[in-house]
Amino acid sequence: MRIFKNRRIALMLFLAQLIGVTSMAQKKKEISFKKHTLTRMFFSEGVAVGDVNKDGKKDVMAGAFWFEAPNWTRHEIAKGDTFTVNGGYSNSFLNFSMDVNQDGWIDFIRVDTPGESVVWYENPKNKPGHWKANTIHKSIGNESPYFGDIDGDGRPDIVGNDPETKQIIWLKSPSKKGDTEWKKYVISEGPIGIHKYTHGLGMVDMNGDGRLDVLIREGWWEAPADRTQPNWVFHKANLGEECSQMYLLDVNQDGLKDVISMSAHKYGMWWHEQGKDAQGNPTWEKHEIGKMFSQTHGLSLVDMNADGYPDLVTGKRYFAHNGKDPGAFEPAVLYWFEFKPGPTPTWTPHQVDDDSGVGLHLVVDDMNKDKLPDIIVANKKGVHVFLQEKK
Numbered sequence: 001m002r003i004f005k006n007r008r009i010a011l012m013l014f015l016a017q018l019i020g021v022t023s024m025a026q027k028k029k030e031i032s033f034k035k036h037t038l039t040r041m042f043f044s045e046g047v048a049v050g051d052v053n054k055d056g057k058k059d060v061m062a063g064a065f066w067f068e069a070p071n072w073t074r075h076e077i078a079k080g081d082t083f084t085v086n087g088g089y090s091n092s093f094l095n096f097s098m099d100v101n102q103d104g105w106i107d108f109i110r111v112d113t114p115g116e117s118v119v120w121y122e123n124p125k126n127k128p129g130h131w132k133a134n135t136i137h138k139s140i141g142n143e144s145p146y147f148g149d150i151d152g153d154g155r156p157d158i159v160g161n162d163p164e165t166k167q168i169i170w171l172k173s174p175s176k177k178g179d180t181e182w183k184k185y186v187i188s189e190g191p192i193g194i195h196k197y198t199h200g201l202g203m204v205d206m207n208g209d210g211r212l213d214v215l216i217r218e219g220w221w222e223a224p225a226d227r228t229q230p231n232w233v234f235h236k237a238n239l240g241e242e243c244s245q246m247y248l249l250d251v252n253q254d255g256l257k258d259v260i261s262m263s264a265h266k267y268g269m270w271w272h273e274q275g276k277d278a279q280g281n282p283t284w285e286k287h288e289i290g291k292m293f294s295q296t297h298g299l300s301l302v303d304m305n306a307d308g309y310p311d312l313v314t315g316k317r318y319f320a321h322n323g324k325d326p327g328a329f330e331p332a333v334l335y336w337f338e339f340k341p342g343p344t345p346t347w348t349p350h351q352v353d354d355d356s357g358v359g360l361h362l363v364v365d366d367m368n369k370d371k372l373p374d375i376i377v378a379n380k381k382g383v384h385v386f387l388q389e390k391k
Contacts, residue, residue: 031305031336033352033375033386038062038072040382042083045317045359046095047378049367050106053126058367060385061108062378063092069367072385077108077121077131085380087322089113093360095378096147098156100134102177107131114141115163115196118171136182137171139164141196143264143297143360144244146203150212151227158182159203159214163196168214168221172228186230187214187221199264202246206235206257215239215246217261239272240286245361247301249310251345259284262296262314265325269296269312269337271345289337289347294327295320298358304336304373304388312337312347313364316357318380332357332381356384 044063052059057069064078083090094111101107105123108131112118118140121131136158145160150170158171168187174180193216202215211223214232217239221232239246243261251258251271259272269289277283289312297317304311315334316327323329331354337347352375359379367374372388 031350032389034389035353035356036072036385036387038067038383038385039065039074042085042088042090042380043081043383044090044092044095044378045380046092046111046361047359047363047376047383048095048097048108049363049365049376050097050108052106052123054105058365060376060383061095061097062383063090063095063110066108067383078133079130085319091116093143094145094147096156096158098173100174101180102174109136109147109158111140111145114143115139118145118158134180137162137169137184139196140171142193142198142201144199144201146201146214146245148203148212150203150214150223152211159187159201161194161196161198163194166190166194168193170214170227185228187232188234189231192216192218192234199242200239200244200246200261202248202259204246204248204257206248215248215259217241217243217246235282237282237284239284240270241266241268244297245299247299249301251341252343253341254343260289260299260301260312262299263294264297264317265295265320267291267294267326269314269347290349292335292349293330293333295325296358298361298377300362300364302364302373304364305338309339309341311339313362313375314358315352315362315377317359318357331355332379334358334375334377334386336375352386353384356381356386 048061049058052066059069060067064080091112092110096109100120107123108121117138118136120134141161141163150157155173162169172183200217203212206213206220213223214221219235219237244264247260248257256274258274262269271287273285275283293316295317296314300313301310313336316332318332333354334352336350340346358377363376364373375386
């Protein structure tokens with residue numbers, strides 16, 4: 001009896017130790033970030049990264065400034081300005097980076113408020129002074145213009161709308177070295193998606209033909225073989241409420257791609273399940289991911305924990321409508337949602353921060369070459385870099 005009792009005690013101790021080891025292993029798997037506040041001033045709601053000075057380190061660009069890594073020393077790209085947090089907007093809604101003229105130096109692209117210009121600034125190659133500004137297009141609309149390679153030539157382009165001409169357009173980036181002209185091509189001539197404050201845009205392959213189509217919440221334009229031709233075929237769809245960036249992902253692993261979107265100004269994170277009706281036409285059923293916080297105006301889809309599944313990275317766009325949106329006075333949180341696919345998919349929330357949020361978009365990139373994705377944001381709370389820490 002004593003032997004049995006001793007064995008039972010030993011077993012209980014072993015199980016307790018095993019639970020402790022498992023708990024420790026789970027804690028080791030938790031992702032943590034170190035926050036670097038580059039500024040608390042309101043410069044921009046867009047942000048971009050790139051090695052500005054060719055020292056081998058990725059720098060941060062936001063609005064009229066770039067911040068030199070690793071100490072985040074601030075330099076002017078253009079005449080510096082700050083904006084009013086409560087009651088104002090910046091002239092920098094979205095930012096992108098690329099070598100526009102292919103001279104070997106990263107340049108900076110700034111999208112102004114919806115309906116205003118999109119401009120690129122030429123890198124001065126470590127020479128003093130402001131960067132030369134060049135207009136790409138005088139009027140670009142949609143609150144989430146897309147920056148990606150729409151024609152498959154290996155160079156990113158810009159997709160949005162032209163509120164002045166009432167067209168859905170794409171702007172082709174210069175393809176030849178030394179060329180700086182961006183060419184405008186028309187996707188559609190109204191009336192859908194042409195308002196400058198249109199919410200929701202994605203560039204995804206909706207029909208599996210290998211070409212990137214243009215997606216909005218009312219449907220999608222099918223990319224032709226020659227992307228420069230006008231009048232792309234439009235396919236109607238009901239993809240929910242006004243949102244920010246839109247992505248395509250087979251959430252429930254049924255072989256059909258679903259659409260992920262998030263509310264730009266209210267509460268709501270959704271996936272829209274694709275199905276088929278009796279005639280084989282696509283149907284869409286909305287499912288809620290969560291509504292923990294409002295104003296999810298910036299969204300990225302990226303594998304944060306290297307488990308092979310793309311996760312959601314988003315947060316609150318602080319004071320997007322100057323305190324008039326639902327939940328406006330709640331903390332400016334930043335989260336990543338750990339995704340597990342299947343018939344009952346899950347998104348487990350992980351808070352990164354509660355005093356930063358996102359802007360009109362955010363960047364997820366490996367800033368310090370440790371092969372871990374980091375998060376970079378800019379909005380009315382300033383400019384912040386969150387470096388993922390190794391365990």
